[in-house]
Amino acid sequence: xxxxxQRVSGASVQVDGETVGAIGPGLVVLxxxxxxxxxxxAKWLANKILGLRVFExxxxxxxxxxxxxxxxxxxxxxxxxxxxxxxxxxxxxxxAARPEAAxxxxxxxxxxxxxxxxxxxxxxxxxxxxxxxxxTGPVTLxxxxxxxx
Numbered sequence: 671x672x673x674x675x676q677r678v679s680g681a682s683v684q685v686d687g688e689t690v691g692a693i694g695p696g697l698v699v700l701x702x703x704x705x706x707x708x709x710x711x712a713k714w715l716a717n718k719i720l721g722l723r724v725f726e727x728x729x730x731x732x733x734x735x736x737x738x739x740x741x742x743x744x745x746x747x748x749x750x751x752x753x754x755x756x757x758x759x760x761x762x763x764x765x766a767a768r769p770e771a772a773x774x775x776x777x778x779x780x781x782x783x784x785x786x787x788x789x790x791x792x793x794x795x796x797x798x799x800x801x802x803x804x805x806t807g808p809v810t811l812x813x814x815x816x817x818x819x
Contacts, residue, residue, distance in 0.1 A: 671711045671775075672702040672751045673813045677724050681744045681803035683793040690799075691791030696741030697724075698803050701779060702751030703772035704765055704816075711815045712779045719743075720786060724809050742789035746801060747776045769796060 675697050682692035699719060725734035725741070736743070749772060753761035766772065773795045784790050793799045 671704060671707045671715050671815050673715055673719060674700040674702075674748070674751060675719060675722070675724075675811050675813065676700075676803060676805045677807055677809035678744075679804045679806045681801065683744060683746060683791075684800045684802075685794045685797045690794055691744055693742035693744045693789070693791050695739065695806075696789075697736060697743050698801070698805075699743055699745045700748040700751060701745055701776060702748050703767040703775045704752055705767045705771075707767060707771075707775055709775070709778055712775050713782060714815045715813060716779055716782050716786075718813055718815075720783065720788065722811070724811070736788065742791065743783060744791045744793075744801075744803075745776075745780050745783070746793040746799065747772065747795050 678696060678698050680694050681698045682689050684690065697719065721735055723732050723735050725739045727733040749763060749766040752766040753763055754765065755761050776795055780790050780792055
């Protein structure tokens with residue numbers, strides 16, 4: 671699994687002009703599911719994101735996590751994180767999980783994070799979405815957990 675996370679002062683996602691999810695300060699998580707990923711990778715990635723210290727404390731250093739600042743998450747499914755552009759000009763998405771498997775793991779991820787007590791907003795799996803955000807810092811990080819055999 672891959673997650674591109676962005677620290678935001680606010681973010682929203684729209685489908686067909688209607689806002690389906692919005693948060694104030696927190697993290698936008700663009701979540702990619704790879705073929706073969708399981709709940710073990712999703713749990714590891716969720717815990718990593720929740721524990722990341724990417725918010726500044728009083729001294730201006732990154733020493734606060736999402737829990738410390740009372741932030742929320744906006745989680746958007748994004749299979750294009752597994753786009754391979756090494757050959758040609760059109761990305762190949764062969765490494766991405768099939769939609770059914772990806773959706774199940776995406777839902778598991780969001781429910782796991784909610785179960786840990788965090789506010790979670792989402793987009794609509796498989797829909798064409800418009801994501802708006804204000805990235806503060808800017809802070810953008812790529813996290814990855816390869817499937818274990």
